[in-house]
Amino acid sequence: MREFELDARLALCADFVREGRVLADVGTDHGYLPIRLLLDQRIPSAFAADIRPGPLSAAKENARRFGVAEKITFCLCDGLTGIPQNAACDVTIAGMGGEMILKILHDSPWACGEGMRLILQPMTMVPKLRRGLCELGMAITAEKAVMAANRVYTVICAEKAKEPVVCTPLWEQMGALSPEYEETRLYAERITAGLLARSNGCLHEGKTEEAQQLKNLADEIIRRYAAV
Ligand SMILES: C[S@@+](CC[C@H](N)C(=O)[O-])C[C@H]1O[C@@H](n2cnc3c(N)ncnc32)[C@H](O)[C@@H]1O
Known part of the structure; x- marks a missing residue:
């Protein structure tokens, strides 16, 4: 059986997932993110959700091929709506538009609760997502840009804010990215x-x-x- 590596974008998302936590991967598609984390024994189990049956079947097939299917609960659902509340404490949403990510968070407010960690990789509307996170009382605790397939992406890590978050125009555009990196x-x-x-x-x-x-x-x- 051939092993696989995540691309740099999904690898960065994986880096932000906390060791030993149950993961919910929303919009899982091929399922590679939870599969890789399970193969590396970084997480004990995961939920893999997708709104379309085709990608979810592909994720199931990949998980079976790599021998981790029994550790993943597959959910055919919109966002987090098919995942029991608080059943996962780290949530990854990668490869979707910023507005869709915000809708998913609004529809399942438990995702923004105490102790939760969101790992978000938006494709579009990133300033709107950063503002929306502020309005949901979420602080961006870490953020890093990454190059993949000749494009630069940002990955946002957010947790419940301990104090009110101020969202300036500069913050909307650049969030918590550090000037020390070339990306x-x-x-x-x-x-x-x-x-x-x-x-x-x-x-x-x-x-x-x-x-x-x-x-x-x-x-x-x-x-x-x-x-x-
Ligand atoms: C571009 S793929 C991203 C796959 C993977 N997360 C990645 O970053 O490589 C987007 C996936 O999200 C799924 N999706 C779109 N809207 C969704 C929603 N509201 N809830 C769950 N899945 C959704 C699509 O069916 C598709 O499989």
């Missing part, structure tokens, strides 16, 4: 390109104040995260 610089470059494009668009529409605000934010991100 953060690449992420910052992508973000600033988007902000400058929006700023130019505003200029063309005569919205000069908004254009300046977006430009100022882009300049601040370059100064803090992308300056050589």
Whole structure:
């Protein structure tokens, strides 16, 4: 039987999962994330959820192939709705849009409870997700950018905040990413390109104040995260 490695994006998600905790992997698709963590004996068991039967069957088949199927409960459901409340304490949601991730969290508030850890890898709408986490009372306790398949992604780790979280425009864009990593610089470059494009668009529409605000934010991100 051939072994497999997670790609850098899912490997980073796996790194944030706490040792010995039961995992719920939402949108599991192929099931590789819980399978890898079980093979490495990092977690005792997992729930693997997907809204579509095809991916869930693939996850079951992969888990059986790698001999860990009996340690995974497979759930055909929307988000966390088919997983008993508090049955898992680490939740991974990778490869989905930020708005969908927020909807999943709103639909199952226990996921944002005391002692829970969320590991989120959004594909889109990342600033909206960071703001939404603040509004749900979740603090980003760690965040790291990663390159995979020629694209830079961010992985967010969030837990119940001990004090109110302030979500500034800079926080919305860059969260808890640290300037010490090359991947953060690449992420910052992508973000600033988007902000400058929006700023130019505003200029063309005569919205000069908004254009300046977006430009100022882009300049601040370059100064803090992308300056050589
Ligand atoms: C792009 S794949 C990501 C697979 C894997 N998590 C990864 O990052 O490689 C997204 C998966 O999420 C599933 N999905 C989409 N919306 C969902 C929802 N509301 N609840 C559960 N699964 C969902 C899709 O069926 C698909 O299998």
